Amino acid sequence: MKHVKTLNKANLKETAVHGGCGECQTSCQSACKTSCTVANQKCEHAE
């Protein structure tokens, strides 16, 4: 495309169907203890 550069795969919908195994880290455990930041976590199944 000439006017757009898309940066990622945009697979959020797919992960709604296949996700939810719950093996990932609890978000508050790493370095935020007074906020909630989830998007910086990796999926346990990420390659």
Place this chain on the structure above:
Amino acid sequence: MIHKYKLFDMDIVLDVYSGAVHVVDDCIYDMLDYLFEPFLPEPECPRFIVDELSEKYSESDIRESYAEICELAANGQLFTDDEYEKFALNWNKGSVVKALCLHIAHDCNLRCKYCFAGTGEYHGARGMMSEETGKKAIDFVIKNSGNRKNIEIDYFGGEPLMNFDAVKEITEYAKAEGAKHGKNFRFTVTTNGILLDEDKKKYINENMSNVVLSIDGRKEVNDRMRPTASGKGTYDTILPKFLDMANSRNQDRYYVRGTFTAFNKDFANDVIHLADLGFRQTSVEPVVAPGDAEYALCEDDIPVIFEQYEKLAKEYIKRWKNGNWFNFFHFMIDLDQGPCAIKRLSGCGAGHEYLAVAADGDLYPCHQFVGNKDFLMGNVYEGKVNKDIRGYFEKSNIYTKDKCRSCFAKFYCSGGCNANAFNFNGDINKPYALACEFEKKRVECAIAIEAAKKLSD
């Protein structure tokens, strides 16, 4: 829903429900002002849009841009529908407990002025968790974690190193019991560093998957808010220990973690100071404080805080390009392999997947609720949790929080911190507005950083 914004000379468009991120040119950016949802593509760009934009762009660019928008929409990358509410409405997580925050010491050797734990004792008596209570907590999580393999234990306080023998004994017990029951325990310890020595460092490095080192940044900033019980500053004592710890872990699997307040609204300088000292893993968060505290942040501070996040993001990109990168926890974002949508709907897991264990074994939804008897969920010695409180937290998600419905950042913060929501608004489903503003800005910066990195590849 889309969210568009300009940052660092980039026009960025986020398609909220697919997670797609686009960097677009000005023609598309401006055209999006004339397109509404549900988006119904037409074979040609509507005449009124051509007319509106023709002063700034050529007709061929306008028509090409419209065609590209239609293509993105057809590919599920723009104007994507919200299909997540059905997952949220049919919420039956059947959650299991997979993480415990062990309050190994309800006591502290510092008197940090912003401490939500009331300088360590959590508004109760000062005291240490016994080995026996810690082991009961391990038994509790093994029993209540179902088929979940990965279990997290966070040693928290107060100051955990004041009770380090118990930390070691509980850790060894968890490893042994985990092996018997097919559980993989991961340990984290948070410390202010005062009692850190060679032996403790060695044990932490051999056993803890993460270590959180508390320091606020520049000496004057840190020492103002993080004095000892006798009022002395701590920066000079902890800094060499923290640098040694960070280097001994190869600058990985740790964070220096600070808090910024109204006393250092120029907090980007504190993060940069930590990076300049040689720390590569940083996390500095806004203080959460009652509005009448002199160090509290307020709505009037939003513009200056935003400016600081932008300054920090700019420096972050610059250093990444120069090869002397540092990591800032709240700018970390994985646009391709981040958490699944289910995780993003439900958030931190406090109260159902994640519980805090007070020094005496009492269970609470998270560390921030410890000491609030209205949220006492049980005790590790009884091994049961209050189902009403558990259900209240388990059912909460971004669709039970009205304010999140129209927010572009909801899949990045998952509805925010429930403890903050309760403490400010009396309901975990009513997010704390100031934190929302900061979070949205951080998400914008984080996405812009990724965009800048990808465009420079």
